[in-house]
Amino acid sequence: MRRSSLKVTAVGVVSLGLLAAACGDDDSTTTTTKAGATTVATTAGGATTTAATGPSGGTLTIGAEQEPDCMDWIGSCGGSSWGFWMGNTTTMPRAFDVAWDGKAAKVVPSAVLAGEPTITTSPKQVVTYKLNPNAVWSTGDPITSADFKYTWEQIAKGEDIYDKTGYEKVESVDASKPDTAVVTFKESYPDWKGLFSGGYGILPSKILAGKDRNAEMKDGYKWSAGPWKIDKWEKGVSITLVPNDKFFGDKPKLDKVVFKFVADTASQFQAFKAGELQVIYPQPQLDVIDAIAAGVPGTKSAVNAVNGNLEALWINNSKAPFDSKAVRQAFAYSLDRDAIVKRLFGGVGVDKAVHSLEPALTAQYTDTEAFAGYKKDLAKVESLMKGDGWAKGSDGIWEKGGTKANVELKSTAGNKRRELTAQIVQAQAKEAGFAVTFNPQKAGDLFGKQGPAGDFQVALYAQVATFPQPGVCTLLCKKNIPSAANDNAGNNWMRADLGAADAKALATETEVDEAKRAALGKEVMKAAADLMVSLPLDPLPNILMWSDKVAGLGDNPVAGPFASLNKVTVSK
Amino acid sequence: MFAFLARRFAYSIPVLLVASFVSFMSCRLAFDPLTKFTQSKDPLAKAREAKRLGLDRPLLEQYWTWLKGAVRGDLGFSWRTNDDVWAMVTRALGFTVQLIFWGFFVAAVIAVSIGVFSAVRQYSIPDYVFSALSYLGLAMPPAVFGLLAIQFLGVWPKDQFDLDKPIFFFIGLHSTGESGINLDYLQHLVLPVLTLTVQVIASWSRFQRSAMLDVLSADYVRTARAKGVRRRKVIMRHAFRNALIPVVTVMAIDAGVLFGGLLVTEATFSVPGMGRLFLQALEAGDAPVVTAWVMVAAMFVILFNLLADVLYAVLDPRVRLS
Secondary structure (H helix, E strand, O other): OOOOHHHHHHOOEEEOOOOOOOOOOOOOOEEEEEEOOEEEEEEOOOEEOOOOOOOOOOEEEEEEOOOOOOOOOOEOOOOOHHHHHHHHHHHOOOOEEEEEOOOOEEEEEOOOEOOOOEEEOOOOOEEEEEEOOOOEOOOOOEOOHHHHHHHHHHHHHOOOEOOOOOHHHEEEEEEEEOOEEEEEEOOOOOOHHHOOOOOOOOOOHHHHOOOOHHHHHOOOOOOOOOOEEEEEEEOOOEEEEEEOOOOOOOOOOOOEEEEEEOOOHHHHHHHHHOOOOOEEOOOOOHHHHHHHHHOOOOEEEEEEOOOOEEEEEEEOOOOOOOOOHHHHHHHHHOOOHHHHHHHHHHHHOOOOOOOOOOOHHHHHHOOOOOOOOOOOOHHHHHHHHHHOOOEEOOOOOEEEOOEEOEEEEEEEOOOHHHHHHHHHHHHHHHHHOOEEEEEEEOHHHHHHHHHHHOOOOEEEEEEEOOOOOOOHHHHHOHHHOOOHHHOOOOOOOOOOOOOOHHHHHHHOOOOOOHHHHHHHHHHHHHHHHHHOOOEEEEOOOEEEEEEOOEEOOEEEOOOEOOOOHHHOEEOO | OHHHHHHHHHHHHHHHHHHHHHHHHHHHHHOOOOHHHOOOOOOOHHHHHHHHHOOOOOHHHHHHHHHHHHHOOOOOEOOOOOOEHHHHHHHHHHHHHHHHHHHHHHHHHHHHHHHHHHHHOOOOHHHHHHHHHHHHHHOOOHHHHHHHHHHHHHHHHHHHOOOOOOOOOOOOOOOOOOOOOOHHHHHHHHHHHHHHHHHHHHHHHHHHHHHHHHHHOOHHHHHHHHOOOOHHHHHHHHHHHHHHHHHHHHHHHHHHHHHHHHHHHHHHOOOOOHHHHHHHHHHHOOHHHHHHHHHHHHHHHHHHHHHHHHHHHHHOOOOOOO
């Protein structure tokens, strides 16, 4: 399920997989350096900060860059990242959490379940969830199989649903036993752990059945099965959470959490410096990185470069000159990607390019070193281009049959970091004989029209995986090249054709055996690297900043920075 | 008077119609509210949403449906939030009216005071100082002034004097848990109101100074002084009222400028008013909200122009509304 609509417009980020909530603990190693008065904690994985040792009680005020459109999480208005982080992960129960050990994500049964569900695959895929009798809603009613059935019915049969992926493959949910939900699939569905989890969670049948779900939820709701309850949503101003006394896990230590909507990045940062906000989770823009590097007195920050984000130079394999594998490879050898990443994020300790078209979140399903061979090598550029019939003109730009190696690089307008990336790419590519022009676009045009229509040569933007499952077929399968056959809704905007590896990419969508699935994913990524279908750049690090009076915060690349707010304390 | 008002209201109807048509069509042609579904793994999501919002119908039909509803007072629902548009607009208007009211009030008082003082003390040091400041104010874009105000009136004093909280806040109009008109409200109001009005204060004070100088050099003022009327009385009773007439006209027209300035001010200070509503709706291609916003803005300008005419008649008995 795509859960980052706001990111699409605001930052030019498109996401890749399912969004899941998680409360997984993080035991990653944290290295700490001093930059001015700011503690910069660059972690290998989820960035757990200092342990919560402060007193109980008090209010935590957090700056939120975006206000959710609504809180009907399954509805068409519910696909907001900030909405998910603020309201969904804090109040909604889910079947699976995503634990994060700093290197890889592991999908584990949540406290809603009594254990790992059982699965049979023949003659049909059937998953049996045993429910934890202690798991209750804030009303005191237990979470039952009826809640699973209601959730499935609402999503699979509803009209205004954001994304039905997976739920439409469920044939039935047997709720005859309240403590056991039996889900039968019409066909094999290996991503079944994303169901009743991810960006949706489980809805309370007893409270919502027979009512207009959207009307009941869209402006906020009073029920919960998470550590927090929504106390108030003052539209345009703030969302206030208070503890859920009936929560069956670790109870919150704070009296109240207030998310204040501050859309303007500059004023958000100033409000943080002035103490009006105690926590911010800003976009990794240049000014933020510079500010962290310079130091903000009385604050700490964590930079998490191992996450679900992946920024790349996405190449249209059907547009000249990139319809030639040799030219794509030559273009890749013309760039020093490590230098680009160091210039962008070196200030916060992130200085290495990534080498897979899948982000770190799905590392277990991909070859994370597949593109490592593409380092700046002008001799290889010469060899590949000449071998493909190109010759350098008097201006130093490659030319073939009267056509110059001109490259139009598109990206989202108004993003200083991407403008800088484009400038570096331009300079490096020119040295290698490619004339790159930068053509920024409105996010809506780039993602809504030009990407699907293939109206680009190279585009710089980020993909966000929101659940640890392979996304290679979504990105690279031939069947997902936008066409009339898929209602132009395919995500293979690169028009990549993996040849023989296409069947393997397809198989990742049906293979239930996790080990086989992972092996397939790695082979597909190797094939993609051989063909140089696109060039991965950077991990777009997550940045969390907080006052040094706050303790216990932790960023989870799937559930976001606020899923473990129940562990947070604030000292006076 | 009644006939005048009725006629002016009647004239405004075609203006509103054109404004609504242009904004609805522009928004629909320029922005795609279905962009967020482009990368959905659910291939039917986009088509399902298009049908739900009525976007699968011809553009003119969409507008006609909207217009029929609007005439009945139903502005439809937001394509972004599913909220009732009327409720969204009135909620945002509540915040905007606060900024406009205080902005207008503060700007009028300060600008008129400076203008009169500068005219009466023409070529004095304070006159030169106010002139210089007004040019600076005119040259200062609200976006820049807002950030400077936050830094030098919000962050800097807090750091400099090691305060627990800033003296002037810059997020919203109230702190968490506060409401109503109190000290907290005033602390939140100062910076956005200053930002909103810095240019109009500069502009209006120059108008007021100029108008006052014209009046002060008029024959009837000289006559009054020659007859022995005290200077203060001449200024306040004879000159000031007449000098207000052109300024009031400018103020009423500039109310539209204040409304426009809200886009920047509300974004900078996180005030959830009409400015921020417009930006959010525009970004999401939310045509019903954008169109409703344009209608409100147009009505706002029409209303203040009407007010200018009425005030003109009140201030100058020679003018009759016929």
